[in-house]
Amino acid sequence: MTQDELKQAVARAAIQYVEEGTIVGVGTGSTANYFIDFLAQMKGRIEGAVASSEATRKRLEHHGIPVFDLNAVDDIPVYVDGADETDPNL
Template sequence: MNQDQLKTLVAQAALQYIEPGQIVGVGTGSTVNKFIDALATVKQRIRGAVSSSEASSERLRAHGIAVLDANAVESLALYVDGADEIDPHGCMIKGGGAALTREKIVAALAERFICIADESKYVPVLGRFALPVEVIPMAAQQIARRFAAHGGVATLRLQGGQPLRTDNGQHILDVTGLCIDEPLAFESEVNNWPGVVCVGVFAHQKASVCLLGTAEGVRTLRF
């Protein structure tokens, strides 16, 4: 199976975790788009969804699925999202789609994080994928210097030749050259740097389950 087929496979497998009457937390990205399409086939079973991006909200509404404001929900039974990388402990790098801050907010509402990914995303140590960091624009260069002290190279993400603006109106730095062998401590440290809105390490909100698409089918990892 190709990567697109693996994404479809894990997206459909995630439906088994949805129980009648639930409000489902929904992430962002190409794998999640497959999940939203799959969710539409059982939409009569759920009360609605809390979405992590404008793009996902549009796709959910197009399928006739009600999108609820996160402030209107006290908790979620589960949050379904992809990952750019996931390690053997369930810690992830996320933010390739620039929605990391809202993804982390919705993930924090959920009792369980169901990660859906193909096997190329499974790594022994985080850091091969460029780490996205959402920043307040005036702090970008200061934050880039801090990453340089950690051996990282921070590059401002562009869109159409201009700095990309997130749904929150902020910028993204993509940081290469990192080896994140202590994700929890690293996430805590970077979150304390002035000007950082959100770092794309998900260790405090790590996965509970990962549905990993492989050539042999869906492999279920529990953390």
């Protein structure tokens, strides 16, 4: 698999953790962008999302996903972002 295919697979797998009727936290970057694309397919089943950046907010809004200000949200059960580095000792 290519790097992009791996990122798409991770984003697709993360969708299973999104619960109906919730607000989802979304990070920034290519993996988060793939996640947003998959999230758009279920946008009618979530309340919306909180974006970590202006770029993420714009992509969410482009897909018709409502974006909430972090300070206006009490609970974010799932936050999805990419990982630039991992450490097996953490």
